[in-house]
Amino acid sequence: MTTETFILDPTLAKDTVEITKLDICLVLLIRDRTYPWLILVPAVHGLRDLDDLNPEQLQTVMAEVDHISKVMKAQFQPYKMNVAALGNVVEQLHIHVIARFQGDPAWPAPVWGAHPPQDYSDADRDHLVDQIRTALCR
Amino acid sequence: MTTETFILDPTLAKDTVEITKLDICLVLLIRDRTYPWLILVPAVHGLRDLDDLNPEQLQTVMAEVDHISKVMKAQFQPYKMNVAALGNVVEQLHIHVIARFQGDPAWPAPVWGAHPPQDYSDADRDHLVDQIRTALCR
Numbered sequence: 001m002t003t004e005t006f007i008l009d010p011t012l013a014k015d016t017v018e019i020t021k022l023d024i025c026l027v028l029l030i031r032d033r034t035y036p037w038l039i040l041v042p043a044v045h046g047l048r049d050l051d052d053l054n055p056e057q058l059q060t061v062m063a064e065v066d067h068i069s070k071v072m073k074a075q076f077q078p079y080k081m082n083v084a085a086l087g088n089v090v091e092q093l094h095i096h097v098i099a100r101f102q103g104d105p106a107w108p109a110p111v112w113g114a115h116p117p118q119d120y121s122d123a124d125r126d127h128l129v130d131q132i133r134t135a136l137c138r
Numbered sequence: 139m140t141t142e143t144f145i146l147d148p149t150l151a152k153d154t155v156e157i158t159k160l161d162i163c164l165v166l167l168i169r170d171r172t173y174p175w176l177i178l179v180p181a182v183h184g185l186r187d188l189d190d191l192n193p194e195q196l197q198t199v200m201a202e203v204d205h206i207s208k209v210m211k212a213q214f215q216p217y218k219m220n221v222a223a224l225g226n227v228v229e230q231l232h233i234h235v236i237a238r239f240q241g242d243p244a245w246p247a248p249v250w251g252a253h254p255p256q257d258y259s260d261a262d263r264d265h266l267v268d269q270i271r272t273a274l275c276r
């Protein structure tokens with residue numbers, strides 16, 4: 001399974017901008033300025049569920065989720081973090097890491113399907129990607 | 139923080155039945171026969187987000203999530219597993235592990251808020267709790 005080349009799902013590619021690549025995960029920003037919303041995609045061919053990762057991969061992926069979550073807390077001062085691997089629509093394993101605020105448009109419901117995504121302006125997106133990339137590598 | 143006694147959130151207590159306790163997590167069955175839906179609650183006082191766990195706790199919790207997920211796959215043959223730590227309503231850290239089917243009432247949307255929960259009959263719930271408990275300890 002892992003001998004085949006990893007290719008990012010085309011829907012994820014369309015809906016996101018790449019921030020960086022960690023040891024195992026691509027870190028992507030969702031094109032939706034409604035919430036600070038990142039997605040981690042383990043760059044391993046053929047994964048669907050979190051339990052498809054072997055124990056070593058799972059440990060690395062979760063350490064990366066933990067790192068991203070802490071960076072987002074420091075950057076955005078959210079009220080709560082939401083972490084989820086759902087994948088009912090896009091089946092390639094991807095992990096949502098979302099900073100939530102008591103005043104955000106979906107609060108307290110989950111974000112999926114709550115509001116149509118609103119893309120950032122190019123300048124805002126570039127700025128945010130730089131900001132998160134810098135914070136991740138600090 | 140960890141010197142205080144862990145007490146299960148009263149809403150989680152009301153909405154679930156305890157299946158077992160693993161090394162760190164309580165394993166609870168949600169009282170909703172719409173989906174096979176378990177919740178893992180790390181029995182440590184004061185946790186809100188997944189990144190509040192220290193690295194050792196995170197590794198143990200995720201190994202338990204992995205175990206539960208594999209057992210649910212074997213028991214229920216779902217199309218997809220959903221794993222999520224949200225906690226916007228109940229803030230005590232808890233991790234949903236849900237077996238999803240292409241024909242289930244919320245598919246492909248997330249389960250939260252999709253349908254009012256429908257409790258099992260006492261007999262069905264007891265049977266299911268026994269079934270999962272046995273499979274977990276095998």
